[in-house]
Amino acid sequence: MLIMKNLLVPSCLSLIFFAGSGMAADAPAQLAKLEAGTTSHTMTVPRWSVLDPNKLKLKSDAVLVLDQNGEEVYSRHESEPRPIASITKLMTAMVILDSDLDLQEKITITKEDRDLIQLTGSRLKYGAVLTRKQMLQLALMSSENRAANALARTWPGGKAAFVEAMNKKAGVLGMQTGHFKDPAGLDPGNVASARDTARMVRAAMSYPQIRDATTTRSARVRPYKNRGELTFNNTNRLLRNKTWDIQLSKTGYINESGRCLVMQAEIDAQPLTIVLLNSFGKLTPFGDSNRIRKWIESN
16 A cells, blocks of 8 residues: 655656645746656655554545655555546646637537536526636636536537547546546546546646636636626635645545545645545545645654
8 A cells, every 4th residue: 555665766647736825826837846856855855654554544445645756655546447526627627728719708508518417506507608718717616517518518529529639638648547428527437546637637737727726715707697796616625724735626526436636735845646536425535635634744
């Protein structure tokens, strides 16, 4: 299961969990250093082997914690593919941002955007109009399913072509177990291992729009004429905790996936990646995140 070797050689899987106040503006440079293994922390990589895995009691079924060099701090069932629910929307966002589509183009919600898989509701009713950029923000920040579906529907060639582009991107990222069937994460056929999920989150870190949207606490939009604003909130409650320094995050949930959470943040002055999949209980991923943090800080 887990413990870290004290290696100073950077790995290709260094990842997502590294952030904080005052660091957002330097994120691209920090990410480049992280990938190269040349950050100021490189020569002071902690001896992860001193951490006792038996003292870390987590409730998530699949767990992966990586340091800045891609070395495992803790892992459990990290190679088994499983549904990832709305973590999928990170891939949706990357495909949109990789294209030359106009982010200011206005998109109208239609019946085609409703959820016929999990039958979830939405505050974006038929006829709601927002820009592509706003749809992207709501999909990432508040996990708005109709917004994600609308982004795919308005892709050149439609939703089927968009899902094909998602799977092509997964191949480019080296996601051997990653496979997508819809843009919102509603289909349980959207699967990936914790390790491949980490690959996806690491890639998402290079997109400023994704970092900004996933760490914005709330946003107001006006999708209807002659009506007031609607406020949408971030699904990651840890962003409201000032003791957490988070630079990228995404939650996910359907019955088949359980509760999921991925983040990038800084714990005890160490850039870390955390992937938690298949947790049961609404607060379990947040509780596991705090347990991981305490486990590291106390040692």
